[in-house]
Structures are given as structure tokens and as C-alpha cells.
Amino acid sequence: MNLRASSTRQYIRTALKNDNLRQAVNKATQTALQKRLAIVEQTPNWEDLRLRAHSIKQNVIEHLDEYLERFEKKCGENGIHVHWATDAEEARTIIKKIVRQNNVASIVKSKSLTTEEIHLNPFLTNLGVETLETDLGEYIVQLLDQTPSHLTAPALHLTRQDVGRIFQQKLGVDYTENPHELLQIARKKLRQKFLQADMGISGVNFAIASSGAFVVIENEANARLSMGLPRIHLAVMGIEKLIPTFQDLPLFLKLLPPSATGQKQTVYVNIIGGAQYDVLGEGPEQVHIVLLDNGRSKIAADVELRETLFCIRCGACLNVCPIYQQVGGHAYGWIYMGPIGATLIPQFLGLHEGRFAPFLSSLCGACHEICPMRIRIPHHLLKLRNQVVEAGFSKKGEKSVFKLWAFLAQHPVLYRLTTWLPGKIQIIYRRPFPAPGYWRKRALGLFDSRGFRRRFLDEQKQRKRRANIDQQHGMTT
Amino acid sequence: MNSRDKILSEIRSARQNPSLSATAFESINTAGEKAADKPPKNLPAMVQQFQKELQIVAGEFYLADTEAKAVDIIANCLKQEGFSRLMTSGTPGAERLAKRLNAAFTILSPPADQERKSYFADIPVALVDVDWAIAETGALVIHTRGAKSTFPYFLPQCLIALVRSSQLLADNQELFDTIEDKDAQNTMMITGPSRTADIEKILILGAHGPRRLLVIFMENE
Structure with missing residues (x-):
């Protein structure tokens, strides 16, 4: 069976439908993580x-x-x-x-x-x-x-x-x-x-x-x-x-x-x-x-990415990764999988063939925390994402969304309006907005009618109030 | 340019760029544990630790203050398992003890000929000497180049190893600080019976090597 990194989306769709796979992967990774922790605590x-x-x-x-x-x-x-x-x-x-x-x-x-x-x-x-x-x-x-x-x-x-x-x-x-x-x-x-x-x-x-x-x-x-x-x-x-x-x-x-x-x-x-x-x-x-x-000597030429060569192939980053736990190893489409695999795939196979791999991460940082070699995997994934985009291999739709966001971010009044409007519409239209592609597999929430700015300011105020109360009661955090 | 030179020159040009996060290698490296800083050896504590670690990895620990007692332990194991043939590592300690066993058991030492592989393939149990044992992990260390044969260490279902108190080292660091490089480069470390958890992470002892490992710790040399 020959896997292809560029077919990863197809593998992921298959993997997500396979409940047995997810159960098996979960059981195995959790066991390994618990046993690891017991030893690390003794060290x-x-x-x-x-x-x-x-x-x-x-x-x-x-x-x-x-x-x-x-x-x-x-x-x-x-x-x-x-x-x-x-x-x-x-x-x-x-x-x-x-x-x-x-x-x-x-x-x-x-x-x-x-x-x-x-x-x-x-x-x-x-x-x-x-x-x-x-x-x-x-x-x-x-x-x-x-x-x-x-x-x-x-x-x-x-x-x-x-x-x-x-x-x-x-x-x-x-x-x-x-x-x-x-x-x-x-x-x-x-x-x-x-x-x-x-x-x-x-x-x-x-x-x-x-x-x-x-x-x-x-x-x-x-x-x-x-x-x-x-x-x-x-x-x-x-x-x-x-x-x-x-x-x-x-x-x-x-x-x-x-x-x-x-x-x-x-x-x-x-x-x-x-x-x-x-x-x-x-x-x-x-x-x-x-x-x-x-390809290893080429990887060594990048002052940051050369860190991915420190890997000793322990697999701890796979076990702890929320993405790996959902999709398993074959979904990555190559023999190196999981967070470290996601950094190696575009470097070994080229940015085009490996264009999806760096995005198979939530960037939560668990892989860096657990890596015995302290490889900054999320940092390298971001760098590789950047390279994929620079090379023009990212999805066009995704790119236009970010372009639109960047435009709005530079125009505060428009930004305020666009983050305020959806919430207001949903006071009347009380169902999630259609989002083709994204929608099918995920539950999309409703927008907050206050809009982003208002909500952010409200939460800041609340946090301050809580901190004041804590201070009055002599509690420090 | 041949492949060797191509790879090396590629690396040399890659080296031009020093890492951004360069850590002071020397300072960290020398800050490591040094043998000289360690407290003096406490043998009873080390034996205890070795026993504990060995048992954690499903190895069996027996203390023998005399050779007669060691012979009893071996004979008991053979009877319990129903084994009648025993191979030895051919080294002096194992040979001497094997000779003291009851005549009911057939003792086989490594033959010098080419047929050693098939000769040893079906023997269920081996009595072996080791070169060092590690308290921190419960490991046995064998200098394979100094052995008569390595087969007895991994071919049988059951491995009985003799460890002498003078062979016990605190940890791997002490091992590699003590032994010469030329000895280290042909060694095998064994920590418990062979195992696999490849089917649903269920631990099963006795994968391709021994399913049982008995260590007889000889207190007196």
C-alpha cells in the first residue's frame, strides 16, 4: 500500500468515520502517556x-x-x-x-x-x-x-x-x-x-x-x-x-x-x-x-528547522497530540506521522507534496512540552505553514478569507461593523450560518449579539471586578 | 564527486549558519553527573534496588549465599518447568554450577563447530554468567566479544543468570564511565524477559526471546 502525503484529506475523512480506529488509538496512546508520566515523576x-x-x-x-x-x-x-x-x-x-x-x-x-x-x-x-x-x-x-x-x-x-x-x-x-x-x-x-x-x-x-x-x-x-x-x-x-x-x-x-x-x-x-x-x-x-x-543535509541548512533532526523517534508527540488521537498515523500519508511527522513531511517530500501536513495541528503546544529532545514543534509548524503559503500552495479560499480579515483589521470602523452585524442578524435568524465544507462535520455556534469588541470589553471589566473582589478578601492569584 | 564527499560538502555549507538558539554546549555538558561527585557505594541498598527494578520488569530474583543454594534454585526451576536439558554460556561460573547439578539433567556447552545455531535452537533453558548488573534499571550486561557464545542469552524460553555482588554497578553512567570503549562496543543489555504489547497494548512475556528470567545473586564470590 503506497500512501501519499498529498492525499491526506481523503485519509482523514476515512479515518474520522472509523470509530474502531479512534478507540484503538485512544486506548494505546493513553496507556503509553500514563506509563511515561509515572517514570518522569520518579526522575x-x-x-x-x-x-x-x-x-x-x-x-x-x-x-x-x-x-x-x-x-x-x-x-x-x-x-x-x-x-x-x-x-x-x-x-x-x-x-x-x-x-x-x-x-x-x-x-x-x-x-x-x-x-x-x-x-x-x-x-x-x-x-x-x-x-x-x-x-x-x-x-x-x-x-x-x-x-x-x-x-x-x-x-x-x-x-x-x-x-x-x-x-x-x-x-x-x-x-x-x-x-x-x-x-x-x-x-x-x-x-x-x-x-x-x-x-x-x-x-x-x-x-x-x-x-x-x-x-x-x-x-x-x-x-x-x-x-x-x-x-x-x-x-x-x-x-x-x-x-x-x-x-x-x-x-x-x-x-x-x-x-x-x-x-x-x-x-x-x-x-x-x-x-x-x-x-x-x-x-x-x-x-x-x-x-x-x-534530504537531511538540506534540513540542516535552516538555522531553525534543523532542530527537527534532533528527533529520536520516540513517538511521545503522537501520543499526546489531539489530532493524531482522532485520525491515527495513516492519515498523514507518510511513514513519519504525528506532530514531528508534520514537520518532516514537507521537508523531505517537498512543499507541494507535503503542503497539508503542517496544518494538521492545533498548535496547542503539547508536543513541545512532551518532546524529550525539546524540539519546538509548533514553532516549526508555523514556519512551514508560512513557507507553504509563500510558495503559493495554500488553498485559494483560505487565502481570500485571511486577506479579507487583514483588510478589515486595518479599518476599525468596518471591523466593528462586520463583527457586530452577524450577532444582530441572529437575534432574528436563530440558526447557525451555513458554512459549506466546515459545517458538515462540526457544530457551528451562534454569534454573540454584542459583537466582538463589546464582548471583549465586557469580559475585561468582569475580570477586573473579580480581581477587586479577590483583593478585598485577601486572596491572591 | 562521490556520494560521501557530496553529503559532507552539503553539510559543510549548511554549517555556515549557526543556530539562533545556540546553547552553550560545553557548560551544559560538563554540568552533567560526574562519577567523582557520587556518594560511596552502599552495596545492600544497591542490591535492594536491583531486586526491585528486576521484579518490576517481571524478572525473578533469588539470593544465594553458597553455591549449593544456587544449585538448588536451578534444579528447582528445571523440575518446575519439566526441562531435562540445559545449555550453558560456556563461561567458568555457569560451567562449574552446571557440573554440580544432578545427573538427571543433560548439560550442553557451546560446541566449537558451525552447527551451534541448530544445536542450541531447541534447548529450552540456559544457565549463563553476565559481566555486569545495573542497580538503577535491573539490567544485566554482557560483553558479547568476551563470551563463548551469545545464543544461550536469547534463544531459550527460560534464562537463568548468575550475578556476583562485585558485578553490580549503580547505573548506566557508571557502566559507560567504567568500561573501555572497545568493550562497550560489543555489549548487550537485558532487562527482564522479552515482551511485546503490539496487540492492543496487552503485555505478553516471551516474544522472540526468553519468557522467564531468573537472576541468582551470589552474595559471596
């Missing part, structure tokens, strides 16, 4: 940790060339093969070459958004290489030919009944909706594949510049199995994933798991710094890493 210096992590990432992005060169050199010393890919196509070509040179017939993959970004699965399948996702959620969405609907919980939009039916149809097993039994089915199917696979593919959570090693965190052990069993391991990594040293890793390990899944630490933290076959007689004989740019 007294949480805000300091966010500040430190932000400044470390800032330093990395502003000296990215130096860190990348250092990482490449250290990887070389550790025997890791480093490949550079300017875009998705080049990354796929590199991977194809490695696959062909080593006669790879089957691949086990652990969850990686970066490989989704380069559409690796369909590419490898077309090459005739069996490519299986092994994270349970990813395995389920792969069977359905879908993409993940959440950064860390790929099958969040599906119920256990859905999964039971998918397994029955695609794997030919008896129907069950018992999650334990469903997991056992997947474990059994995939264990055999792990043992036979020629190559394991993973993403990278953090790469250590000073040491030439990379870190993959997970809970299921599927990443461990795909890194430890096949004879070749390949990791695809966005160039922004670097951190300076191992001594910085504990900080990021403290921030990521609580924000992502509400855990203090994930079950597995896998650190790979080269092939081990020569020493252990097991595990990969070759380790490859593909450093993917795919």
Missing part, C-alpha cells in the same frame, strides 16, 4: 536531562561533518563497511549490490523507519529475496501490506480480532483472538526464518561517533536474533543519528524508553561494533552500515 531532573540532550544534539548537527568522518574512521577500524547514500535510490542500489555479491536469499528485518523511508521491503521482494519483518506489530502490518500507523507501535490501529483474521487468512492457521496464542503462532513461524536467514537488517537508534558502534533498542529480542544469527548484518541509518561518545549514551537511554513505551529501559539494548565471527565462531561475518542523507 527529578527530567528537565535538565532534556536540556542536556537538546544541547548535545545541537552540537552534533552543527558539526555533523566532523562527527560523520570520525564515525566512518572508527567503523573502518572495527571492520564495519560504511556506505554513503545521498538518496533512497542510491541506498537501495548499495543494498542490492551487497545482497547480490553475497547470494542472499532470505532476510530477517527488525523494525526500522529509515528502511520504510527508502521503501526497502517491496524493493527486496521484487529482487526475489524473501524479506520478513520480525517485530510482531510490523509482521502483522506486513501481512496486510500496510505501513506502520505509529512510530513505535506499528499495529496500534488493529484490534485482536483483526489480527486473528489476518493470521487465519494469510498464515492458514485456525482463528484465535487470544493474544498469547497469536504471539506463539508468530514466534514459531519466525523462529525458523531467523535460523535460516542469510542477512539481518536493522535500523539504528544511536551511533557512537567516537567508537564506530551503533545501538539498537527493542523489547521482543527480534533485533537481537536478526543481529546474532544471520551471516551478514546491515544497518540503515539516517546521518543525524550520531551522538558523540559512549558516555552520552546513558542520557539518551534515560529519555527514549520512557517517552516511547513508558519503560525505564527497554528489554534489550544491543550494541554492535563490528563482526564477531572471527572471535566467537558465530554471528555476522560482515557488518555493513548505510549512512543515508535523503
Whole structure:
């Protein structure tokens, strides 16, 4: 299934009609938020940790060339093969070459958004290489030919009944909706594949510049199995994933798991710094890493928007976002979704293709509050909205409304009249005004007969009166 | 220009513009926790914390003051689960304890040949040594390059790990401040049995790795 960011309006309409989806998303996001909060409350210096992590990432992005060169050199010393890919196509070509040179017939993959970004699965399948996702959620969405609907919980939009039916149809097993039994089915199917696979593919959570090693965190052990069993391991990594040293890793390990899944630490933290076959007689004989740019260096050129590269893909901003909670991940039309996705979509796919994304936000600021990297997401969304409008990709109707508003705002008498008149009309016509498009899905209220100016002044007066009363009673706010 | 140079030059030109909100990196970074500022180790408190954190993540904690007691705990677990075969990590501590087990159990050490993968694939339980344990998170840390085999740590349904009091560290910061980079770069940390919550956020233990993790904490070396 190929999603398109420019078709987001259509996806949203479908999503809004789907009550099951909304219930599933709500349940999952609320659970994650509660668990996160329990851990954050136990961490007294949480805000300091966010500040430190932000400044470390800032330093990395502003000296990215130096860190990348250092990482490449250290990887070389550790025997890791480093490949550079300017875009998705080049990354796929590199991977194809490695696959062909080593006669790879089957691949086990652990969850990686970066490989989704380069559409690796369909590419490898077309090459005739069996490519299986092994994270349970990813395995389920792969069977359905879908993409993940959440950064860390790929099958969040599906119920256990859905999964039971998918397994029955695609794997030919008896129907069950018992999650334990469903997991056992997947474990059994995939264990055999792990043992036979020629190559394991993973993403990278953090790469250590000073040491030439990379870190993959997970809970299921599927990443461990795909890194430890096949004879070749390949990791695809966005160039922004670097951190300076191992001594910085504990900080990021403290921030990521609580924000992502509400855990203090994930079950597995896998650190790979080269092939081990020569020493252990097991595990990969070759380790490859593909450093993917795919537009990241362009993002780094904008002094403000480069902050969006600090993202560690925890998904906390999705969980807390009122828009995401209503429409789910697929509505955004790309593999990065939610508030951070809304900033990445126009930057990666271009302003025209991604013209709707920055508007999928209420700008309430919850995403900034929760972001472990302190990325000012609402600020960046506004900047991108501005760019979309400047480029002439905004809706004409919307533009004329704002033009009209700007004109009125410059003419106080007219402004007063236009905000006063609708209220007066509705003293006689006591129904909401027709507003095509907007009207169908939303309840539109009646205008206040006082008009905006009068109402604003009245409320100010009331507030003052309340404050005076409070003062008389010795209450301070 | 090859892709490497293209990407690097693109980044170099992007670097010309310094961030508007530039924070003083050095000052914040060095203001972080330093190992030297920490109070001296309080081992009993650390053991208690380790136990608590391990149990939160559904791991089982057993204290053993003698090797005989540790052997009993292992034998009990094997009987309880109905396991007759046990694999070890091949490291000295695990090997020594496995040898003291009743002859009713078959003990398998990692073979040196290529068949290790299939040899170990169906063994339900493993007895392993670890290199460090972390009190703050309940994690076990294994230096994979120093191991005989990594398979026993993630292939079986049930993992029994031996931790010695000298291996207990306060937190991840102490771990990465203590160990050399070349050791850190091939490590695996395990915090509880493997798990998934991918179906309706329902937590199920034993995803692709162990569903049970027992830690035997050896008080005396």
C-alpha cells in the first residue's frame, strides 16, 4: 500500500468515520502517556536531562561533518563497511549490490523507519529475496501490506480480532483472538526464518561517533536474533543519528524508553561494533552500515528547522497530540506521522507534496512540552505553514478569507461593523450560518449579539471586578 | 564527486549558519553527573534496588549465599518447568554450577563447530554468567566479544543468570564511565524477559526471546 502525503484529506475523512480506529488509538496512546508520566515523576531532573540532550544534539548537527568522518574512521577500524547514500535510490542500489555479491536469499528485518523511508521491503521482494519483518506489530502490518500507523507501535490501529483474521487468512492457521496464542503462532513461524536467514537488517537508534558502534533498542529480542544469527548484518541509518561518545549514551537511554513505551529501559539494548565471527565462531561475518542523507543535509541548512533532526523517534508527540488521537498515523500519508511527522513531511517530500501536513495541528503546544529532545514543534509548524503559503500552495479560499480579515483589521470602523452585524442578524435568524465544507462535520455556534469588541470589553471589566473582589478578601492569584 | 564527499560538502555549507538558539554546549555538558561527585557505594541498598527494578520488569530474583543454594534454585526451576536439558554460556561460573547439578539433567556447552545455531535452537533453558548488573534499571550486561557464545542469552524460553555482588554497578553512567570503549562496543543489555504489547497494548512475556528470567545473586564470590 503506497500512501501519499498529498492525499491526506481523503485519509482523514476515512479515518474520522472509523470509530474502531479512534478507540484503538485512544486506548494505546493513553496507556503509553500514563506509563511515561509515572517514570518522569520518579526522575527529578527530567528537565535538565532534556536540556542536556537538546544541547548535545545541537552540537552534533552543527558539526555533523566532523562527527560523520570520525564515525566512518572508527567503523573502518572495527571492520564495519560504511556506505554513503545521498538518496533512497542510491541506498537501495548499495543494498542490492551487497545482497547480490553475497547470494542472499532470505532476510530477517527488525523494525526500522529509515528502511520504510527508502521503501526497502517491496524493493527486496521484487529482487526475489524473501524479506520478513520480525517485530510482531510490523509482521502483522506486513501481512496486510500496510505501513506502520505509529512510530513505535506499528499495529496500534488493529484490534485482536483483526489480527486473528489476518493470521487465519494469510498464515492458514485456525482463528484465535487470544493474544498469547497469536504471539506463539508468530514466534514459531519466525523462529525458523531467523535460523535460516542469510542477512539481518536493522535500523539504528544511536551511533557512537567516537567508537564506530551503533545501538539498537527493542523489547521482543527480534533485533537481537536478526543481529546474532544471520551471516551478514546491515544497518540503515539516517546521518543525524550520531551522538558523540559512549558516555552520552546513558542520557539518551534515560529519555527514549520512557517517552516511547513508558519503560525505564527497554528489554534489550544491543550494541554492535563490528563482526564477531572471527572471535566467537558465530554471528555476522560482515557488518555493513548505510549512512543515508535523503534530504537531511538540506534540513540542516535552516538555522531553525534543523532542530527537527534532533528527533529520536520516540513517538511521545503522537501520543499526546489531539489530532493524531482522532485520525491515527495513516492519515498523514507518510511513514513519519504525528506532530514531528508534520514537520518532516514537507521537508523531505517537498512543499507541494507535503503542503497539508503542517496544518494538521492545533498548535496547542503539547508536543513541545512532551518532546524529550525539546524540539519546538509548533514553532516549526508555523514556519512551514508560512513557507507553504509563500510558495503559493495554500488553498485559494483560505487565502481570500485571511486577506479579507487583514483588510478589515486595518479599518476599525468596518471591523466593528462586520463583527457586530452577524450577532444582530441572529437575534432574528436563530440558526447557525451555513458554512459549506466546515459545517458538515462540526457544530457551528451562534454569534454573540454584542459583537466582538463589546464582548471583549465586557469580559475585561468582569475580570477586573473579580480581581477587586479577590483583593478585598485577601486572596491572591 | 562521490556520494560521501557530496553529503559532507552539503553539510559543510549548511554549517555556515549557526543556530539562533545556540546553547552553550560545553557548560551544559560538563554540568552533567560526574562519577567523582557520587556518594560511596552502599552495596545492600544497591542490591535492594536491583531486586526491585528486576521484579518490576517481571524478572525473578533469588539470593544465594553458597553455591549449593544456587544449585538448588536451578534444579528447582528445571523440575518446575519439566526441562531435562540445559545449555550453558560456556563461561567458568555457569560451567562449574552446571557440573554440580544432578545427573538427571543433560548439560550442553557451546560446541566449537558451525552447527551451534541448530544445536542450541531447541534447548529450552540456559544457565549463563553476565559481566555486569545495573542497580538503577535491573539490567544485566554482557560483553558479547568476551563470551563463548551469545545464543544461550536469547534463544531459550527460560534464562537463568548468575550475578556476583562485585558485578553490580549503580547505573548506566557508571557502566559507560567504567568500561573501555572497545568493550562497550560489543555489549548487550537485558532487562527482564522479552515482551511485546503490539496487540492492543496487552503485555505478553516471551516474544522472540526468553519468557522467564531468573537472576541468582551470589552474595559471596
